[in-house]
Amino acid sequence: MARMTMREAISQALMEEMDRDPSVFILGEEVGVWGGTYAVTKGFYDKYGPKRVKDTPIAENAIIGAAIGAAMVGQRPVAELMTINFAFSAMDMIVNQAAKLRYMFGGQFNLPLVIRAVGGGGRQLGATHSQTPDAVFAHFPGLKVVSPGTPADAKGLLKSAIRSDDPVLFIEHATMYQVRGEVPEGEYLEPIGKSKIQRPGRDLTIVTYCKGLELSMKAAEELAREGIEAEIVDLRTLRPLDMAPVLESFKKTNRAIVVEEGWKSFGVGSEVASRIYEQAFDYVDAPILRVAQKEVPLPYNRTLEQAALPQVADIIAAAKEVLR
Amino acid sequence: MAEIIRMPKLGFDMAEGTLVRWVRQVGEPIQKGDILAEIETDKATVEVEASVSGVVLQHLVDQGAVVPVNTPIAVIGQPGESVAEPAIPAAKPGPAEAPRPASPATATQEVGVESAEAAPSVAEQPIKASPLARRLALEHHLDLKAIVGSGPGGRIVRRDIEKVLAATQAVPAPAVAPAAPPVSTYTPLPSPAPADTVVATSKLRQAIGRRLLEAKQTIPHFYVTHEYRMDSLIELRQRINAYLPEAEKVSINDFIVKAVALTLRRFPNLNAALRDNEIIQFGHVNVGVAVTVPGGLLTVVVRNADQKPLRQISSEVKAMAARAREGKVKPEDVEGSTFSTSNLGMYDVDEFIAIINPPEAAILAIGSAKQAPVVENGALQIGWRMKATLSVDHRISDGAEAAQFLQALAEYLEHPLRLLI
Numbered sequence: 001m002a003r004m005t006m007r008e009a010i011s012q013a014l015m016e017e018m019d020r021d022p023s024v025f026i027l028g029e030e031v032g033v034w035g036g037t038y039a040v041t042k043g044f045y046d047k048y049g050p051k052r053v054k055d056t057p058i059a060e061n062a063i064i065g066a067a068i069g070a071a072m073v074g075q076r077p078v079a080e081l082m083t084i085n086f087a088f089s090a091m092d093m094i095v096n097q098a099a100k101l102r103y104m105f106g107g108q109f110n111l112p113l114v115i116r117a118v119g120g121g122g123r124q125l126g127a128t129h130s131q132t133p134d135a136v137f138a139h140f141p142g143l144k145v146v147s148p149g150t151p152a153d154a155k156g157l158l159k160s161a162i163r164s165d166d167p168v169l170f171i172e173h174a175t176m177y178q179v180r181g182e183v184p185e186g187e188y189l190e191p192i193g194k195s196k197i198q199r200p201g202r203d204l205t206i207v208t209y210c211k212g213l214e215l216s217m218k219a220a221e222e223l224a225r226e227g228i229e230a231e232i233v234d235l236r237t238l239r240p241l242d243m244a245p246v247l248e249s250f251k252k253t254n255r256a257i258v259v260e261e262g263w264k265s266f267g268v269g270s271e272v273a274s275r276i277y278e279q280a281f282d283y284v285d286a287p288i289l290r291v292a293q294k295e296v297p298l299p300y301n302r303t304l305e306q307a308a309l310p311q312v313a314d315i316i317a318a319a320k321e322v323l324r
Numbered sequence: 325m326a327e328i329i330r331m332p333k334l335g336f337d338m339a340e341g342t343l344v345r346w347v348r349q350v351g352e353p354i355q356k357g358d359i360l361a362e363i364e365t366d367k368a369t370v371e372v373e374a375s376v377s378g379v380v381l382q383h384l385v386d387q388g389a390v391v392p393v394n395t396p397i398a399v400i401g402q403p404g405e406s407v408a409e410p411a412i413p414a415a416k417p418g419p420a421e422a423p424r425p426a427s428p429a430t431a432t433q434e435v436g437v438e439s440a441e442a443a444p445s446v447a448e449q450p451i452k453a454s455p456l457a458r459r460l461a462l463e464h465h466l467d468l469k470a471i472v473g474s475g476p477g478g479r480i481v482r483r484d485i486e487k488v489l490a491a492t493q494a495v496p497a498p499a500v501a502p503a504a505p506p507v508s509t510y511t512p513l514p515s516p517a518p519a520d521t522v523v524a525t526s527k528l529r530q531a532i533g534r535r536l537l538e539a540k541q542t543i544p545h546f547y548v549t550h551e552y553r554m555d556s557l558i559e560l561r562q563r564i565n566a567y568l569p570e571a572e573k574v575s576i577n578d579f580i581v582k583a584v585a586l587t588l589r590r591f592p593n594l595n596a597a598l599r600d601n602e603i604i605q606f607g608h609v610n611v612g613v614a615v616t617v618p619g620g621l622l623t624v625v626v627r628n629a630d631q632k633p634l635r636q637i638s639s640e641v642k643a644m645a646a647r648a649r650e651g652k653v654k655p656e657d658v659e660g661s662t663f664s665t666s667n668l669g670m671y672d673v674d675e676f677i678a679i680i681n682p683p684e685a686a687i688l689a690i691g692s693a694k695q696a697p698v699v700e701n702g703a704l705q706i707g708w709r710m711k712a713t714l715s716v717d718h719r720i721s722d723g724a725e726a727a728q729f730l731q732a733l734a735e736y737l738e739h740p741l742r743l744l745i
Contacts, residue, residue, distance in 0.1 A: 282459040285482045324476050
């Protein structure tokens with residue numbers, strides 16, 4: 001185990017996979033000479049050269065399109081989107097091509113494609129560059145959507161994503177690159193599509209992922225000081241969604257909140273709550289609450305931005321409300 | 325021919341009942357024996373069955389109404405039959421006939437009008453309970469109506485069910501006292517102490533309070549305790565139960581009910597009630613068995629227990645106790661006892677004294693059967709012992725008679741084969 005940042009963990013996963021498999025290559029805006037907008041691929045260009053670390057024009061549709069083509073002929077591209085907000089420019093390529101190619105061609109093609117995208121708000125990047133549209137992508141069958149909340153999971157899940165024969169959207173949070181944690185060295189894989197209990201507890205279940213995990217862990221610490229023990233289930237993968245640990249936890253606690261950074265309406269919380277109601281109705285002891293972003297375009301102004309994003313205090317309040 | 329259904333008299337002292345719910349609405353067909361309505365008395369919620377087959381022509385009282393015993397509550401007849409107003413004599417006992425309709429068309433119309441009017445004036449409040457609480461209540465045969473919710477808006481939640489479960493143990497039949505106390509589960513202490521809880525008393529709770537206060541204040545009780553050798557009975561029970569499926573196994577209390585009934589046959593003065601200056605010695609021996617139910621207790625009645633075989637007593641008590649716990653006792657389950665028993669044997673109780681269930685003459689309080697060091701023929705041995713205490717109304721009987729009753733009871737309990745012949 002080594003203690004490292006989320007950035008270092010992602011970087012390590014990429015490097016290990018590029019060393020292991022020569023068909024793995026990186027493409028995206030400023031990933032090469034500049035070393036990545038968030039410095040994840042710093043040093044890669046010098047180590048692997050321009051054939052395996054490709055700087056592209058500012059044309060997301062083309063980046064993903066090229067990556068799809070490469071994947072169809074057997075390469076394992078890792079395409080980086082500077083922010084997930086730019087994925088909208090490549091929407092057709094992602095949801096209409098990547099997500100459906102295997103199906104449309106009757107299984108003749110694998111699509112071992114990873115799209116790394118930086119999501120989330122909190123960096124005062126304005127309404128169009130600060131979104132958390134994870135649920136939008138998780139809506140589409142055919143696409144795996146992964147979003148880690150710890151450095152170890154980032155490494156283990158990214159390595160699994162690169163080895164997956166299906167397209168994976170790998171969402172990293174813009175404010176979490178400096179989050180530190182213990183990360184296993186070398187060959188370390190976390191399975192895609194497996195939720196995980198990140199903190200055991202008996203009183204309520206907090207279902208969350210990515211940035212929500214960081215906030216929920218802090219909230220759980222404060223709740224513990226008041227004698228409330230929250231169990232935190234980290235989804236890690238939104239599609240395919242693994243409800244087993246969620247349901248197991250809920251059948252124990254009978255009360256749950258779902259924490260996500262995206263908007264509440266039609267979101268991850270809605271999906272998780274619905275599945276609990278459908279699959280564990282007879283265990284429900286209180287309405288499941290959703291903690292999410294206020295329903296506005298995320299403001300640039302720092303105070304307003306923080307007011308719109310879900311905070312630790314919101315999670316604590318929801319936890320207490322659901323325990324009434 | 326239209327038949328009037330009346331508020332039944334479900335107990336010795338029942339004067340009125342609350343019509344909780346119409347199970348069959350106006351216009352619905354109903355078979356004899358089907359449930360027409362649910363009514364709540366001091367003792368329980370009971371179901372009123374249709375005494376004839378036909379169609380519900382009219383509800384004569386609204387849901388929620390408090391109705392004196394014997395008052396007409398509904399009319400059942402054939403489709404198209406009229407229920408025009410003179411058909412309903414207010415409180416005249418006995419069946420009444422509804423006049424024939426002038427024409428089928430008018431009748432249909434009238435029934436239609438009735439059905440609109442019969443809608444309850446005050447809508448019944450749905451019970452607020454979480455799905456989990458509902459499931460737990462179902463599993464444990466608890467009546468949600470009897471539980472006070474502590475969740476938002478009075479919602480019944482898991483902790484409310486758990487509170488009731490902790491307060492009530494659901495098995496009336498006694499077991500042999502357990503060798504070791506059950507391991508209690510760890511309950512974290514609340515900190516700081518929670519706020520006071522105010523729980524409204526149920527009708528059942530109020531009735532128990534009223535009746536037993538009256539008993540304790542007006543009946544001069546005296547008490548006699550006897551210790552019984554239970555070795556033979558316990559061995560016999562094991563041998564009998566070896567032949568019986570799990571659901572039909574007989575309990576120690578079943579033996580006791582039978583033994584008490586046979587003994588009472590020899591002590592008619594304790595199978596009795598006081599009425600002014602007369603003692604009524606009952607011809608039937610109907611043994612009451614106290615059963616714990618959510619929020620209180622009910623006494624279910626084994627009729628003619630002296631004449632029934634052990635297994636019949638056992639199955640009747642099981643069935644009545646189950647109905648009592650579900651709040652669905654039938655009137656005959658709880659009325660007509662001539663002598664009561666109360667058994668706390670399953671709670672590892674040495675002995676206790678019970679309050680007489682008025683207007684009866686006596687009640688027997690039964691403790692746990694336990695292994696104890698005993699002296700037999702001058703030697704110390706281990707034996708099964710059980711204490712029972714008879715509470716008696718001194719206006720009816722005296723200590724000597726009570727002691728003789730307890731001695732006579734020993735002839736059955738200590739030679740239990742006599743209960744089988």
